[in-house]
Amino acid sequence: MVTYHISYEAENHYDQVVQEALFSFLVIPCYDITQQVVAERIENSLDIPMYRSKNVFGFETLNCRVAQPFSDFKLQVTCTVSKDEKRIVLTGEESLPLEEERKIWQSSDFVVDHYLYIHQSDLTHLAADQIPPSFLYQGHQGLFEFATALNQGVYGMMEYAPGATTAQTKATDLLTQPTGVCQDYAHLMLGLLRHNQIPCRYVSGYLNQGQDFLGSAQMHAWVEVRIPKLGWVGFDPTNNRMADENHIKVADGIDYSDCSPLRGYIKPPGSNKTEHTVQVVVQQ
CATH class of the missing domain: 2.60.40.2250 (Immunoglobulin-like)
Known part of the structure; x- marks a missing residue:
């Protein structure tokens, strides 16, 4: 604790x-x-x-x-x-077998239940021809593995630069000018997940300031991904880590405008x- x-x-x-x-x-x-x-x-x-x-x-x-x-x-x-910290999902060890997970994820019931978090918003929309192939779902991957790879990919692509963007900056702009702060990292990851039809939501909260994490000086933003059996799992692309005991959640929504x-x-x-x-x- x-x-x-x-x-x-x-x-x-x-x-x-x-x-x-x-x-x-x-x-x-x-x-x-x-x-x-x-x-x-x-x-x-x-x-x-x-x-x-x-x-x-x-x-x-x-x-x-x-x-x-x-x-x-x-x-x-x-x-x-x-x-x-004992109640936070940090690994994919308990994930369902790939075929069982895919069957649930691609079922009409799952899509209907999570449509709000699959549909792109104005802040997260990405055109298909913008997205690098490495950010597209590969059929051999489980959802936890894919989300982890996206988390790392967004972290590696973006440059943390306070003042470079505003609350209205869109994910589509970040693919051509990959600089920004935590909300931008989150919006880009949300856009990529939703393009792949994976339910996800924007999270706002606080971050432990004693660990030198990026984004801890103000309220922070990260992403939660809905994975069958595991539930909502938190990823912090600004710091290339799982959302763990260092992350204190305030709210979630479709994008920054809800939080x-x-x-x-x-x-x-x-x-x-x-x-x-x-x-x-x-x-x-």
Whole structure:
């Protein structure tokens, strides 16, 4: 069991006074079979009530309405999370025999059940003629083996470069200009998996900052792949590793647009600057 102390801060600075605003934050680690939140504290600079709701994928959001003039708003979330590494799938040893796995994966029931995660989104779409042959499924491979090879391939192809892309950068652009950050690595891997009709989803969360992993300074992104019998298995193409006890999950969805840490509406509209600060420390 590994225990983390996590701190997330978002500071919004507005060029003109805001009269009214709605904010929704998706930053609290979720509960699943591998992790649980054992303590948390939520504060904001305007001392207004925060209320909780769940998004369409069932993940908890923090929401508030500001009905007073302001030009700065800060949210701070601190929590303690325990990870159970024994319940994380890290190998394909328990995979089904190849023919049995393929029969399930290619069945109409499996495709219908996971269609949401097979269908390409605008951010993950790739044209068939763009994709190198090495990124196409080979019939002799199990899904775990193929996903592992894609994880390594995306890592080897991309160059980690903060500031080179935006939240709207598409996977198709990354094949010609393979630079970006964790969300770009994730979108490219999602696009390649979905082109091969393999269900997969975008994951947002936090990463242990004590291991020198790429992407740990802010909220991180990785990929989960649905493999018969194994379930949803996490891969981190930014670091060419499995998503393991170092990864603390917040939410998942089709792509980044489902997992953005902050959504908001301000009145009147205007320019602003948002700064995010993340700390992830292992508790001894």
